[in-house]
Amino acid sequence: MQARRAEMSFMKNAKELFLQNAREFGMYIALVVIMTTLTIMTKGIFFSPRNITNLLNQTGYIVVLAVGMTLVIIIRHIDLSVGYLSGFLGAVAAIAMTRWHVPVYLTIPLVLGFGILAGLVSGFLVAQMRIPAFVATLAGWLGYRGALQYATMAKGTIIIPNAAFNAICNDFIPDIPDIGILPGLHKLTLILGVLAIILFIISAIRDRRKMMRANKFRALSMNFFIIKLVFVSALIGVITLLFAKYQGFSWTAVVLLIVILLYNFIMSQTVLGRHIYAVGGNPEAAELSGISVKKITYVVFCSMGMLAALSGIMFASRLRSATTTAGQLFELDAIAAAFVGGVSMSGGIGKVTGSFIGAIIMMSLTSGMNLMGIDISKQYIVRATVLAAAVMFDVAIRRREK
Amino acid sequence: MAEATPVVEMRNIRKSFGAVQALCGVDLVLHHNEVLGLVGDNAAGKSTLVKVLSGALIPDGGEVFIEGKKVHISSPWGARSMGIEMVYQDLALAGNLDVAANVFMGREAVSTRLGPISIMDKHHMEQETQRLIDRLKIDISSVRLRVERLSGGQRQSVAIARATAFNSKVTIMDEPTAALSVAAIDKVLNLVRELKAQGCSIIIISHRLEDIYKVSDRMMVLRHGRKVLDCPVIGSLDEFRERLVAYIIGARNDFAEKGAN
Numbered sequence A: 001m002q003a004r005r006a007e008m009s010f011m012k013n014a015k016e017l018f019l020q021n022a023r024e025f026g027m028y029i030a031l032v033v034i035m036t037t038l039t040i041m042t043k044g045i046f047f048s049p050r051n052i053t054n055l056l057n058q059t060g061y062i063v064v065l066a067v068g069m070t071l072v073i074i075i076r077h078i079d080l081s082v083g084y085l086s087g088f089l090g091a092v093a094a095i096a097m098t099r100w101h102v103p104v105y106l107t108i109p110l111v112l113g114f115g116i117l118a119g120l121v122s123g124f125l126v127a128q129m130r131i132p133a134f135v136a137t138l139a140g141w142l143g144y145r146g147a148l149q150y151a152t153m154a155k156g157t158i159i160i161p162n163a164a165f166n167a168i169c170n171d172f173i174p175d176i177p178d179i180g181i182l183p184g185l186h187k188l189t190l191i192l193g194v195l196a197i198i199l200f201i202i203s204a205i206r207d208r209r210k211m212m213r214a215n216k217f218r219a220l221s222m223n224f225f226i227i228k229l230v231f232v233s234a235l236i237g238v239i240t241l242l243f244a245k246y247q248g249f250s251w252t253a254v255v256l257l258i259v260i261l262l263y264n265f266i267m268s269q270t271v272l273g274r275h276i277y278a279v280g281g282n283p284e285a286a287e288l289s290g291i292s293v294k295k296i297t298y299v300v301f302c303s304m305g306m307l308a309a310l311s312g313i314m315f316a317s318r319l320r321s322a323t324t325t326a327g328q329l330f331e332l333d334a335i336a337a338a339f340v341g342g343v344s345m346s347g348g349i350g351k352v353t354g355s356f357i358g359a360i361i362m363m364s365l366t367s368g369m370n371l372m373g374i375d376i377s378k379q380y381i382v383r384a385t386v387l388a389a390a391v392m393f394d395v396a397i398r399r400r401e402k
Numbered sequence B: 001m002a003e004a005t006p007v008v009e010m011r012n013i014r015k016s017f018g019a020v021q022a023l024c025g026v027d028l029v030l031h032h033n034e035v036l037g038l039v040g041d042n043a044a045g046k047s048t049l050v051k052v053l054s055g056a057l058i059p060d061g062g063e064v065f066i067e068g069k070k071v072h073i074s075s076p077w078g079a080r081s082m083g084i085e086m087v088y089q090d091l092a093l094a095g096n097l098d099v100a101a102n103v104f105m106g107r108e109a110v111s112t113r114l115g116p117i118s119i120m121d122k123h124h125m126e127q128e129t130q131r132l133i134d135r136l137k138i139d140i141s142s143v144r145l146r147v148e149r150l151s152g153g154q155r156q157s158v159a160i161a162r163a164t165a166f167n168s169k170v171t172i173m174d175e176p177t178a179a180l181s182v183a184a185i186d187k188v189l190n191l192v193r194e195l196k197a198q199g200c201s202i203i204i205i206s207h208r209l210e211d212i213y214k215v216s217d218r219m220m221v222l223r224h225g226r227k228v229l230d231c232p233v234i235g236s237l238d239e240f241r242e243r244l245v246a247y248i249i250g251a252r253n254d255f256a257e258k259g260a261n
Helices: A002-041 A049-074 A082-098 A104-128 A133-151 A163-167 A187-214 A222-245 A251-269 A271-281 A283-288 A293-319 A330-340 A352-371 A376-401 B046-053 B076-081 B099-103 B122-135 B152-164 B182-197 B209-215 B237-249 B255-260
Strands: A157-159 A321-323 B008-017 B020-030 B035-040 B061-066 B069-071 B084-087 B110-114 B117-120 B170-174 B201-205 B218-223 B226-232
Touching: A002 A352, A002 A376, A049 A082, A049 A222, A049 A251, A049 A271, A049 A293, A049 A330, A049 A352, A082 A104, A082 A133, A082 A157, A082 A293, A082 A321, A082 A330, A104 A133, A104 A163, A104 A293, A163 A293, A187 A222, A251 A271, A251 A293, A251 A352, A251 B117, A271 A283, A271 A293, A271 B099, A271 B117, A283 A293, A293 A321, A330 A352, A330 A376, A352 A376, B008 B046, B020 B046, B020 B061, B020 B226, B035 B046, B035 B209, B035 B237, B046 B061, B046 B170, B046 B201, B076 B084, B084 B152, B099 B122, B099 B152, B122 B152, B152 B170, B152 B182, B182 B201, B182 B209, B201 B209, B209 B237, B218 B237, B226 B237
Parallel strands: B035 B201, B035 B218, B084 B170, B170 B201
Antiparallel strands: A157 A321, B008 B020, B008 B061, B061 B069, B110 B117, B218 B226
């Protein structure tokens, strides 16, 4: 009797584990399938070290927005203003360095501060004035578009001469001096990659031990665990090798790593993250439990504003200039990345890492199809199909869960 | 029995909404380890009365005493810090979070504080939640199940468990059995008995007289914002029901006069 109950409970938990992770598994599988297909169809060019490095550098400023957008959508709002806000703040950064002669190490925190300020304004409109986020941020979209045009009116394009600033999205981390082994590979990148794999395995084993102590049925699926370890380690290994074969990790990769690790940590391990999910799941319940929905809304919009500023800095750095059209439609790319990455419009569901994968999937499609010489018109249709398919998959899984 | 200090005493509570007088001077007493049933027709003032106690409404007049001390309850959060917990009719749970996260919502256990960022002690919260559902004999296979995947009865149990988890003095349940299946109702009523056995003091509002009869020690009838009956639950269910209905619909209205004499 006892044994049967334990067995039944195990089956239930195994099913639960699969259902809870079906979305994530599905997304990783989709990523692998898309990347493999594109690699075959471009005869390997897609997966070349150079292309993958470029891909990540091009996706960087969208990923940063998608991370912020994930939080905004989790609390059942939307932010349409971030594209032009990003463009405008990129122009502010350019003006600060070229006209106000602010040094680069002050320009970056200054612009990030402006981003938080912009988030405060959106937060005020949404949380305090109770204007629907769609409308409030649509106003922002118009306003920042105007601000961007005003800022770039004099010359149209503001060239940024600062080498350190332009390095953020164009250059690579330095290598250790050549000592004759592994010629042609970026050794510091390799070392960092190996360290990352070791750290990942150690922390995964520690988490599992903790889980075993808490609830042994829960952690029993050893096979799952090993598959996950091997898959993630291989993924980190392959990515590291790709970068090492080209010019090593780019600074963009470093920035993305920091942003994603930080946000993932906040969302999964801290009280703030838990409160954000609670507000998204049931705002009334959160309020009754003593969580200030208003405060959470402010925090989320401020974080979005700050990330929009970061995105603007990255884009301006990538182009080595600020242009009149910077940031155009970034917001929609970020929203699409979040939805492909499993964030739910109904609130409370979604992960930062998912949105990252979502952004990579969307950018892979663009990059691969560009390499294949597919016309831009068809590219949009393919990307539309992938977005719709991802969301349909999501809805189907969620319906089955209930 | 010697008159011990009641855990809650509300005196002459008045509250009106515009021209409508919802409560016209209602008294309520709840003793330690007692289950008080609160009944009345729609708009009799039951919900208004408990909302005053739980801090959701500020009364126009009257006094509230908790364990003999006069208190001013100005918000749900304030009520909670005084040990008054409310289980809401529409279940104040977040479906996207697991059982443990819901039990600890707004009161997360913290392991480390880094300035404004507090790291949660998830392990502790899960263990405590497991202990809680074991103690209350609630049938849930894992504290990591998301609440949206639980049945209505299980959700109600989680909501009740949450209300009693933090050494509350009084637990108020507003229609805990509404919208539940018969089997689920039994489970919830068992949970109420279990809580009483463990020393909780409970106010329970229900339209289902049967439920009140099964779990309450005493009951109170409100009609048009006035208390029309306050008596121990005794006798058979049929007698009880007949008597109660008479007061609820206003066929009998002799309690207040009796009290005055």
